[in-house]
Amino acid sequence: MEVALFDRIARLYDYEVKDFVRDIPFYVEYAKECGGDVLELGCGTGRVLIPIAKEGIKITGLDASERMLAIARKKVESENTLRKNVTLVHGDMKSFKLKEEFSLIYIAFRSFQCLLTKEDQVTCLACVLEHLAKGGYLIVDLFAPRHDLLAQSKVTLDLGTFYDEERGLHITRRSEVQYDLAKQTLHEDRVYEWKDGSGKACRDVWSYEIAYLFRYESELLLEKCGFRVDNVYGDFDKSPYDYYSGEQIFVARKFQHGRINK
Numbered sequence: 001m002e003v004a005l006f007d008r009i010a011r012l013y014d015y016e017v018k019d020f021v022r023d024i025p026f027y028v029e030y031a032k033e034c035g036g037d038v039l040e041l042g043c044g045t046g047r048v049l050i051p052i053a054k055e056g057i058k059i060t061g062l063d064a065s066e067r068m069l070a071i072a073r074k075k076v077e078s079e080n081t082l083r084k085n086v087t088l089v090h091g092d093m094k095s096f097k098l099k100e101e102f103s104l105i106y107i108a109f110r111s112f113q114c115l116l117t118k119e120d121q122v123t124c125l126a127c128v129l130e131h132l133a134k135g136g137y138l139i140v141d142l143f144a145p146r147h148d149l150l151a152q153s154k155v156t157l158d159l160g161t162f163y164d165e166e167r168g169l170h171i172t173r174r175s176e177v178q179y180d181l182a183k184q185t186l187h188e189d190r191v192y193e194w195k196d197g198s199g200k201a202c203r204d205v206w207s208y209e210i211a212y213l214f215r216y217e218s219e220l221l222l223e224k225c226g227f228r229v230d231n232v233y234g235d236f237d238k239s240p241y242d243y244y245s246g247e248q249i250f251v252a253r254k255f256q257h258g259r260i261n262k
C-alpha cells in the first residue's frame with residue numbers, strides 16, 4: 001500500500017476508526033506482561049500506542065507516514081506521561097534500524113498487510129527479529145480472508161455516515177472491494193460523498209491495495225523468519241482462531257537453534 005495514501009487520509013483517520021477499540025486492552029495486557037520496552041510498527045496516529053504509554057510503559061512508534069505521525073506527536077505533546085514514555089520514529093517497517101531491543105513488538109490493525117509482496121514481508125520480519133530481545137514477543141494482527149467474499153468479483157459495503165467536525169460536514173461512506181486472487185491482494189475504493197454549503201454533491205475516492213494472508217501461510221512465514229507461533233487467536237478476547245472470526249492474531253516468539261531464545 002502506498003504510504004502517500006495515509007498522508008492523504010491522516011486528518012480523517014481517527015474519525016474513521018473511532019469505533020474500533022476492542023484490540024486496545026489486548027495489547028495493553030501484553031505490554032504490561034512483557035515488562036520491558038515496546039515497539040509498534042505502523043503506529044499511525046497512536047490509537048493503540050497512547051493507551052499503552054498511559055500505563056507508564058516505554059513505547060516507540062514507527063510509521064512511514066509523516067502526517068499520521070504528526071497527529072500522534074500532537075497527542076503525545078499534550079501530556080507529561082506520554083512525553084516521558086513515547087518515542088516516535090519516521091521509518092519503514094521493512095528497513096528500520098533502532099539502537100534498542102524490545103520485549104514486545106506488535107503490528108496492529110492489519111498494518112503488516114500494507115506489505116504487498118512476500119519479499120517485503122520477509123524483510124520486515126528479519127528487522128523485527130533483529131530488534132527483539134531474548135524471549136521477546138511479536139504480535140501480528142491480520143484480517144481473516146473469507147472464501148465466500150473472495151469468490152465474488154466485487155463486494156460493496158455501505159459504511160454509514162460520519163460527521164467531519166473540522167469541516168462541519170456529514171459524509172457518507174461506501175467501500176467497493178475487489179480481490180486479485182493470483183496476487184492475494186485486496187483493492188478497495190473507499191467512496192466518500194457529501195453536500196457542500198451550497199448543496200452541491202461532492203465526492204472523493206481513496207483507493208488502496210493490501211495483501212491478504214491465510215492462517216497456515218502466515219504461520220509458515222513466521223516460522224521461516226525465525227519465530228515460533230505460540231497462539232493464533234480469532235479475536236482479542238483470546239478465543240481460538242476460527243474461520244468466521246474475522247481476525248487472525250499471531251502471537252510468536254523468537255525461535256533459534258531449536259529453542260525459544262530466552
Ligand SMILES: C[S@@+](CC[C@H](N)C(=O)[O-])C[C@H]1O[C@@H](n2cnc3c(N)ncnc32)[C@H](O)[C@@H]1O
Pocket residue numbers: 001003006017041042043044045046047048062063064065068091092093094108109110111114115
Ligand atoms: C491501518 S493503519 C494502522 C495504524 C495504527 N496501528 C492503528 O492501529 O490505528 C496502517 C499504518 O501503517 C503505516 N504503514 C504502512 N506501510 C508502512 C511501512 N512500510 N512502514 C511503516 N509504516 C507503514 C501507515 O502509514 C499507517 O499509519
